[in-house]
Amino acid sequence: MLKYVKYLSLILMLISFSAFASESASYFYVQASESATLQPVANKTGVYTLTLKKVQPYIHYMSDRPNRMTGLMSTDKFYNAWYKGHNSFAKDAPNVSLSGMKLHGVYNQKLVTFVIALTNPTYNPKKEEITYEAKALGNEGDFIPNKPVTLQHVVLFLDSGWCPSCCCG
Numbered sequence: 129m130l131k132y133v134k135y136l137s138l139i140l141m142l143i144s145f146s147a148f149a150s151e152s153a154s155y156f157y158v159q160a161s162e163s164a165t166l167q168p169v170a171n172k173t174g175v176y177t178l179t180l181k182k183v184q185p186y187i188h189y190m191s192d193r194p195n196r197m198t199g200l201m202s203t204d205k206f207y208n209a210w211y212k213g214h215n216s217f218a219k220d221a222p223n224v225s226l227s228g229m230k231l232h233g234v235y236n237q238k239l240v241t242f243v244i245a246l247t248n249p250t251y252n253p254k255k256e257e258i259t260y261e262a263k264a265l266g267n268e269g270d271f272i273p274n275k276p277v278t279l280q281h282v283v284l285f286l287d288s289g290w291c292p293s294c295c296c297g
Contacts (some may be wrong), residue, residue, distance in 0.1 A: 153191035153192060153195040153197060154191060154192045154288035155189050155190070155191050155192075155197075155288055156189065156190055156191075156192070156285065156286065156287060156288055157187050157188070157189050157206070157222075157284075157285075157286040158187065158188040158189070158190075158283065158284070158285055158286075159180070159183065159184065159187050159188075159203070159206075159283070159284040159286065160183070160184045160282065160283050160284075161180040161181060161182055161183040161184065161258075161282045161284075162181060162182035162280065162281070162282070163180075163181045163182065163228075163278065163279060163280050163281075163282060164178060164179065164180045164181070164226070164228055164278070164279045164282040165177075165178070165179045165181075165276055165277070165278050165279075166178050166226070166242070166262065166272065166276065166277045166279070167179070167276045168274055168275065168276070169261075173269065174263055174264040174268075174269035174272075175261065175262070175263055175264075176244070176261075176262040176263075176264070176272070177259060177260070177261065177262070178226070178244070178246065178259070178260045178261075178262040179257065179258070179259045179260075180257065180258045180259075180260075180282060180284075181255075181256065181257050182256050182257075183203060183256050183257065183258050184203065185202060185203055185253075185256075186200045186201065186202055186203060187200070187201055187202075187203055187206045188200055189201060192288070203251065203253070203258075204251065204253055207249055207251040207258075210249055217246075217286075218247075221245040221246060221247045221263075222245065222246055222286040222287050222288075223243065223244075223245055223265060223286075223287040224243070224244050224245065224246050224262075224284050224285065224286050224287070225241055225242075225243055225284070225285040226241065226242045226243075226244055226262075226279075226282070226283075226284055227239065227240070227241040227282070227283050227284075227285070228240065228279025228280060228281055228282035228283070229279060229280045229281045230277065230278070230279055230280075231278075231280055240277075240279065242264070242268055242271065242272050243264075243265050243266070243268045244262040244263060244264055244265060244268065245262070245263045245265055246260040246261070246262055246284075246286070247260065247261045247263070248260060248261045
């Protein structure tokens, strides 16, 4: 009997350690779309509407070192989890690097990157479209034009958040 108690204790310790490793890691998210528009909101300095079009049906995630866990989750699950948990993006908006190609004809392409915080996502899977409220961080508003910006080949890098397997399986 004592032998079984030892084994059970060891199993419970391993499960606890595994859960701790997942919970203690920071996760980063990568989302891609064919295009995006960053539209200034009238009478709100440094506030924009970001619309992503033709978004990928999944989002990549990875944890920081030393855990180095990676995976994919559906875009739908990602946005359903946005509002869940004590460390949700709804409670503490993620910092985001928005990168894409600003096209000026065929031969004059320019890679641009803006650092923003995102809130209030609205995901429409049928249209493959996501809309956020975006706020310029720090002095980033000085670099974002005060007119609509359209980008192609867009990638969002979202900073650390909740554990994907803890919330979404």
